[in-house]
Amino acid sequence: MVFCGRVNPITGSLDWIEEDENYDYHQEIARSSYADMLHDKDRNAKYYQGIRAAVKRVKKRGEEAIVLDIGTGTGLLSMMALKAGADYCYAVEVFKPMADAAIQIVKANGFADKIKVINKHSTELTLGPDGDMMQRANILITELFDTELIGEGALPSYEHAQHNLMQERWEAVPHRATVYAQVVESHRLWSWNKLLPMQSDSGTIQPPPEMQSCPGAPSVCDVQLSQLNPSDFKALSDILVVFRVDFSEQISSSSISHVVNFKLLANGAAQVVLSWWDIDMDPEATINCSMKPGWLYPALHPVPWRDHWMQCVYFLPEEKKVMQGEEICLIAHQDDYCVCYNLTKPSAAERSSAESPACRCGAHITWNRARFGELNDQSRMDKYKEALKKILTPSSMCLCVSDGSLLPMLAQSVGAAQVYTLESSSMAQQLMDKLLQTNQLKETIHVLQKSPDKVTMADLQDRKVSALIGEPFFTTSLLPWHNLCFWYSRTALTGNLAKDCTVLPISASLYVLAVEFRDLWRIRSPCGSCEGFDVSIMDEMIKTSLDFRESQEAEPHPLWEYPCTALSDPTKLVTFDFREKVPTEDMTAEGSLNLVRSGVCHGMVLWMDYQLTEDISISTGLLQVSDETGNCQWYPHRKQGVYFFSSLWNPEPAPTYSQSSVTYQLTFKPQLGDLRMRFIPK
Known part of the structure; x- marks a missing residue:
């Protein structure tokens, strides 16, 4: 056992907690996005098609297909390559628990003799009879991307591999990536970045001037843009191609600025850049995997859901008033890990600063984006x-x-x-x-x-x-x-x-709601098999890590980004009376709630409502449930707690669904500031 120092978020004190020596390992596995990626059928299918096409091109040249798979994770892409006809694969994974899992998964699928799993960073690989790789590869497969495309260090890894680990001629899967951007005006999004003037009884509360001129936080804001209503922003530009990266050519990780001139579509205030990317798996661009938001798809077209790759919101350093028809310049400053944007007149493009934004006012360091939104x-x-x-x-x-x-x-x-x-x-x-x-x-x-x-x-x-x-x-x-x-x-x-x-406030009440998620359930759902390969070992690892503690815990999620349907009525579990001191004895609550709609119950959502006075209250959770559909509207400026059931559960279909229920046991331990919960579907 080891002792870990952690700030208790309820008491505010530093607690020393006795944990198993494998605690950090289990936390990493439980919080990983591997289940999400394995459930991304669109991503997996496109990779498989691209890998088959690359192997075919190499074989057509009369060469052996030697694959280097950087960031192999479960080993899925390497197994795809072997199934597509590759002769040998070097599968590189720096995270040891995942490398160990990949070895087991590769062996379980019968590929242990043709896939070598290497637990190293790709820049540490050695060549030669006594090295990690016997020969250079001619097919480079990677999945090193994040929401921003390059935020996981993809460019330095590519640069090193192409110079040191690949043959003179190689195929790359994916073949290229394209980054898109759209300049918009959006009061909702801008309120995540600046403190806006607020009306009070004695006048207007004004933000400090240095806060208004501050360029903001350097990190990108990643979000499920599909859940943003198009009415929440005004498009000031077309969708622009900002830059492309061709992975089949030599890549440089050096900083560079990409300049895009365009004419403005409307009058407005340029505040925000929306951005996403897509990848072509083949040179002909016939196999494309896109991260574009749902509202850009044709009506009734299925929209792939993924949480490991979302869309980007970049805040311009300052708001700029613009006029329809005016020609203006969008500049993307890209280094080896991130991108930032600036907007200027074409004549001033060469003088535009390439520095990443950094907070000078302190607010963007002290408050996160949701807090800005709440204050506004x-x-x-x-x-x-x-x-x-x-x-x-x-x-x-x-x-x-x-x-x-x-x-x-x-x-x-x-x-x-x-x-x-x-x-x-x-x-x-x-x-x-x-x-x-x-x-x-x-x-x-x-x-x-x-x-x-x-x-x-x-x-x-x-x-x-x-x-x-x-x-x-x-x-x-x-x-x-x-x-x-x-x-x-x-x-x-x-x-x-x-x-x-x-x-x-006088008091706070903890509420709960049984829900069916449209998509969020995938992050905790077992995969079993993926594209015909057995990855159940990964399921066992995730489940073991999720069950590591004595009982399951709730996870924080901003549910305005994750649609769900209410299967029960909201139920008050316990009320905390702030007029009295914190009690010394445990507070407990138990009971059951009935389901009022049919569906697949993926888990429970928990939130707090605050009673400010006897007749005024606010909610940090459920705002509204549609009577017809059961669709939920959530408070957008706080995260809600989500308790996932360990296995998906399908209650009786209508009209007997009212016989289904969920029992609950809740204990608040004042001495520990700890809330323990257990929900059991019946």
């Missing part, structure tokens, strides 16, 4: 304003406990006499100071960078808190109940609270 949600903030008006008076002594919240400014705007706010880090404190200074509130709102248990009466100028407020939101939170950190903070602050102190 005016309708949500209006509910907080309404609730604050009900509880605050000119004599209120108000303390806010939430990370990077606008509630202190709203509390001041509705008339609170004194407002304090706790921030968990020095960067968060600096960010809040900038906000207050911009809005001339530094003299009326006081920022404390302290943990709740360290706050003294002297910090509060010897006044008791009459109103404790929070959203609640904490940057360490991953799952909905992690924001119970507010409850622990309230408990730690008890000595600083007035006897009649009002707490907002």
Whole structure:
């Protein structure tokens, strides 16, 4: 056993947890995307077609087909090559658990004598009788791509392999990749990147100027663009070809800028670049695998679903007002691992900076994209304003406990006499100071960078808190109940609270819903076989890793990106009363919920609803269920918890589906800040 130090997202403390020495191994396997990739029939079929065509071209030249498969994973592509007629394969996998699995899978399928699995990075391979490879290869097969195409270091790996491991003439599968982009205006997407002005009772809360001019975070925002409604953006350009990479030619990983001139389709504000790529598996481009979003497919055309490759949202360094018919230049700056975009006049293209964006204001380091969206949600903030008006008076002594919240400014705007706010880090404190200074509130709102248990009466100028407020939101939170950190903070602050102190929110309730996912279930579904090859060993590894803990855990997922159907009514499991201190005894709940629709029940979704006042509440989960279809609408700025059943379950079809139910057992352990759950379909 080993001890691992981890921040407890509920209590906020550093806990030393005793774990099995194989804990990290199981975590890597459980969180891998191998099941998702193995279920991607479109990807697998296109690779198989491309590999067969490449082997055929080599054989037609009278040569032996020697394959180098970089990033082999399960060994699937190497086995495809052997089945297509290749003579020998070198299958390279740097992640040891996967290399071990590939050895077993290759052996189980009868290819152990013709596939050599090598547990190394491809740049470490050696040639020769005593080396990893007896001879150079003439077919290069890779699956080194991510949502951004090159983010997993594909270009350096290709460059090294082509110079050191391939014959003078080689075939590549895939043969080429093409990156596409479209410039758009989108209030919804832009609100993920900038803090927008917000209306309060005393005026407008303005973002700091340095936040508005900041180029933002350097990392790409990957998202299931198929779930973005086309009405959420205005296209300012056609779909542009930005650059191509031909994998059958010598590749350079050196930085380069790609310049694309185009005419604007409409007036607007250029804010965002949407991007995706496709790969041609053969030189003639007859075998194509595309990552384009669903709304670009013809009506009724099946849209391949994949979560390992999504689409990209890039935020331009600054918003640019543009005019229809104007000629403008989109520049993609590409290095060996990432791409960033800039928009400029054609005459200024040569002077465009090739530096990747880097946050200068602190906000893009402190807040993620969903948090920006939540802070910019005016309708949500209006509910907080309404609730604050009900509880605050000119004599209120108000303390806010939430990370990077606008509630202190709203509390001041509705008339609170004194407002304090706790921030968990020095960067968060600096960010809040900038906000207050911009809005001339530094003299009326006081920022404390302290943990709740360290706050003294002297910090509060010897006044008791009459109103404790929070959203609640904490940057360490991953799952909905992690924001119970507010409850622990309230408990730690008890000595600083007035006897009649009002707490907002009053309480939080944990809800659950049984669902059928359209596609998300694939990431946890066994594969058994793939393209005729037995990969069940991989299923066993994933299942063992998922069952590694005593009971299953929920996973955080932004469900607005993953359509699902409600099979039950939403059910309240337990309520946490913030007016009282955290109890010392376990809180338990058990019962059952009936299914009200037929379908395949893939699992349960959990979320929190907050009761701000007796008559005002907000939800971080289910917003609406269609009466006709059962389709769910989810709150887009928080992740919901998803508990997958270990095996898919198909309840009785209508009209007897009402006899089906799910029993639940839930235990909240206050001393550990741990929520344990078990759901059993009946």
